[in-house]
Amino acid sequence: MQDSDSIGIVSARRIHFDTPLSLKSGAVLDNYELVYETYGELNPERSNAILVCHALSGNHHVAGVYADNPNNTGWWNNMIGPGKPIDTRKFFVIGINNLGGCHGSTGPISINDRTGKRYGPDFPLVTTSDWAKTYVRFADQFGIDCFAAIIGGSLGGMSAMQLALDAPERVRHVAVIAASARLTAQNIAFNDVARQAILTDPDFHGGDYYSHGTHPRRGLRLARMLGHITYLSDDSMATKFGRELRNGSLAFNYDVEFQIESYLHYQGDKFAELFDANTYLLMTKALDYFDPAQDYDGNLSAAFARAQADFLVLSFTSDWRFSPERSREIVKALLDNKLNVSYAEIPSTYGHDSFLMQDNYYHQLVRAYMDNISI
Amino acid sequence: MTTTEISRSVLTLRPDFATIAAWIKPGSSVLDLGCGDGTLLHYLGNKLDVRGYGVEISAHNILACMQKGINVIHSDLESGLSGFENASFDYVILSQTLQAMKNTENIIQEILRVGKEGIVSFPNFGYWKNRLQVAAGHMPVSSNLPYQWYDTPNIHLCTLHDFEQLCQQHQVNILERRVMNHDKKVAFFPNFFGILAFYRFGHAA
Numbered sequence: 001m002q003d004s005d006s007i008g009i010v011s012a013r014r015i016h017f018d019t020p021l022s023l024k025s026g027a028v029l030d031n032y033e034l035v036y037e038t039y040g041e042l043n044p045e046r047s048n049a050i051l052v053c054h055a056l057s058g059n060h061h062v063a064g065v066y067a068d069n070p071n072n073t074g075w076w077n078n079m080i081g082p083g084k085p086i087d088t089r090k091f092f093v094i095g096i097n098n099l100g101g102c103h104g105s106t107g108p109i110s111i112n113d114r115t116g117k118r119y120g121p122d123f124p125l126v127t128t129s130d131w132a133k134t135y136v137r138f139a140d141q142f143g144i145d146c147f148a149a150i151i152g153g154s155l156g157g158m159s160a161m162q163l164a165l166d167a168p169e170r171v172r173h174v175a176v177i178a179a180s181a182r183l184t185a186q187n188i189a190f191n192d193v194a195r196q197a198i199l200t201d202p203d204f205h206g207g208d209y210y211s212h213g214t215h216p217r218r219g220l221r222l223a224r225m226l227g228h229i230t231y232l233s234d235d236s237m238a239t240k241f242g243r244e245l246r247n248g249s250l251a252f253n254y255d256v257e258f259q260i261e262s263y264l265h266y267q268g269d270k271f272a273e274l275f276d277a278n279t280y281l282l283m284t285k286a287l288d289y290f291d292p293a294q295d296y297d298g299n300l301s302a303a304f305a306r307a308q309a310d311f312l313v314l315s316f317t318s319d320w321r322f323s324p325e326r327s328r329e330i331v332k333a334l335l336d337n338k339l340n341v342s343y344a345e346i347p348s349t350y351g352h353d354s355f356l357m358q359d360n361y362y363h364q365l366v367r368a369y370m371d372n373i374s375i
Numbered sequence: 376m377t378t379t380e381i382s383r384s385v386l387t388l389r390p391d392f393a394t395i396a397a398w399i400k401p402g403s404s405v406l407d408l409g410c411g412d413g414t415l416l417h418y419l420g421n422k423l424d425v426r427g428y429g430v431e432i433s434a435h436n437i438l439a440c441m442q443k444g445i446n447v448i449h450s451d452l453e454s455g456l457s458g459f460e461n462a463s464f465d466y467v468i469l470s471q472t473l474q475a476m477k478n479t480e481n482i483i484q485e486i487l488r489v490g491k492e493g494i495v496s497f498p499n500f501g502y503w504k505n506r507l508q509v510a511a512g513h514m515p516v517s518s519n520l521p522y523q524w525y526d527t528p529n530i531h532l533c534t535l536h537d538f539e540q541l542c543q544q545h546q547v548n549i550l551e552r553r554v555m556n557h558d559k560k561v562a563f564f565p566n567f568f569g570i571l572a573f574y575r576f577g578h579a580a
Contacts, residue, residue: 335459338463342437342440342447344434344441361434365437
């Protein structure tokens with residue numbers, strides 16, 4: 001990254017937790033590790049900490065680059081840094097790889113102390129509530145009584161809401177971007193197709209592919225291709241690829257012909273090399289299970305009665321996977337509880353992926369909100 | 376804050392906002408429809424400890440509100456106030472926007488569904504200079520109606536009499552009326568000498 005306001009060289013650290021963690025599923029993790037990065041300085045009052053939650057395939061590498069890999073830029077580098085909307089001169093920004101992840105935190109690829117082998121399919125399903133517990137314990141380690149803000153897009157936005165509901169006294173502001181208070185049937189259906197692609201891959205071996213020396217690449221690749229389609233919009237695909245052919249004319253066979261096919265195959269292949277299939281399955285389940293209204297007869301306003309934080313809710317006009325309607329449901333629940341909330345629908349053509357994109361209005365809104373957070 | 380301090384700070388506010396602010400009880404809750412850059416809400420929050428939200432559709436205004444730290448909700452007033460519960464605000468304000476709305480009747484009803492009281496302001500089409508221009512054969516253009524007939528957003532202009540008739544038809548109970556000519560109150564033939572009209576209204580008893 002050459003931009004002058006990049007956070008620059010960063011490095012990941014890990015933190016070990018020995019207190020057993022009781023999960024929503026009933027399972028207990030005796031101990032676990034979280035890998036994380038931080039940017040900026042924690043102030044003496046410890047009142048300027050912002051936790052950034054990642055989405056389905058994200059991780060703790062939120063901003064900056066690694067010394068030994070200058071091309072590996074954090075996934076939200078355009079948003080976070082000195083002078084950027086989430087300004088690291090003001091805030092102490094934390095990125096954590098969620099429990100169950102495959103980028104260093106304890107997850108299916110980690111060694112299970114009890115067996116001496118990788119967890120694989122034995123790794124318990126984790127939920128946003130379980131993550132909220134880990135965020136609180138993480139904050140405890142840093143002496144952070146209350147996050148100035150918790151911020152996330154997509155699944156990250158759901159994780160952020162969960163913390164505001166499960167530990168209302170631990171966070172003052174919540175930014176929920178391109179998220180939803182619960183997945184729709186259509187959305188769960190997409191996740192199921194993705195899971196079926198992985199689960200039915202002959203290389204999956206019931207999730208114990210590690211001991212077979214394989215990885216369900218084909219399944220993971222299909223899952224990612226499907227997901228990718230749903231993260232883009234019809235318009236953005238039409239603009240970027242249209243019906244363009246790779247070789248200029250039809251070949252009358254099943255090889256890659258259209259540019260969009262080439263693009264999707266490339267994205268799928270790349271992802272299948274880098275991501276763990278069990279983690280992918282687990283993350284899609286965390287999405288499906290998120291439903292704070294479930295314990296309140298589906299009444300989201302009742303679910304939000306315990307929240308205390310101020311909220312920023314943002315959606316994108318072209319996002320059909322987590323549409324503006326879903327964000328408006330969240331806003332309604334916040335209004336019903338007379339919580340401070342601002343909501344904007346950002347004009348965009350990039351679909352769900354818009355939340356990762358550089359956009360002047362979007363970034364101005366986040367900057368305005370962040371500037372008004374007192375520390 | 377003392378009453379004197381409040382009335383002094385009101386003077387620094389735009390005259391039409393000052394008229395509205397004078398009707399708002401300290402500590403109340405307010406929904407400001409078409410809140411613009413949030414000036415009124417900012418004032419009400421700082422001076423009268425009012426808790427409120429603005430509703431806006433313009434990106435420029437939404438950003439301006441957020442820069443002021445004002446709660447603002449992106450929404451199209453033409454589709455009603457479905458995001459807001461019944462009787463959830465002490466006041467719902469619609470300042471100089473009524474005349475530009477398509478669904479005029481609906482928004483009046485929505486204001487009284489969501490608010491215990493409504494406050495509406497609009498340019499009085501019955502103002503004598505407007506009448507004069509119409510009599511001379513032209514649509515009125517003035518500082519309060521600065522548009523040409525072909526580019527005006529004001530599609531539902533009305534006079535004081537017209538608005539009061541609408542209120543009567545919809546069982547809307549007018550609690551207070553203030554008619555202004557710039558920063559002066561108009562008591563004499565308000566439908567003729569008034570430029571801006573302000574109404575505070577509630578449900579019919």
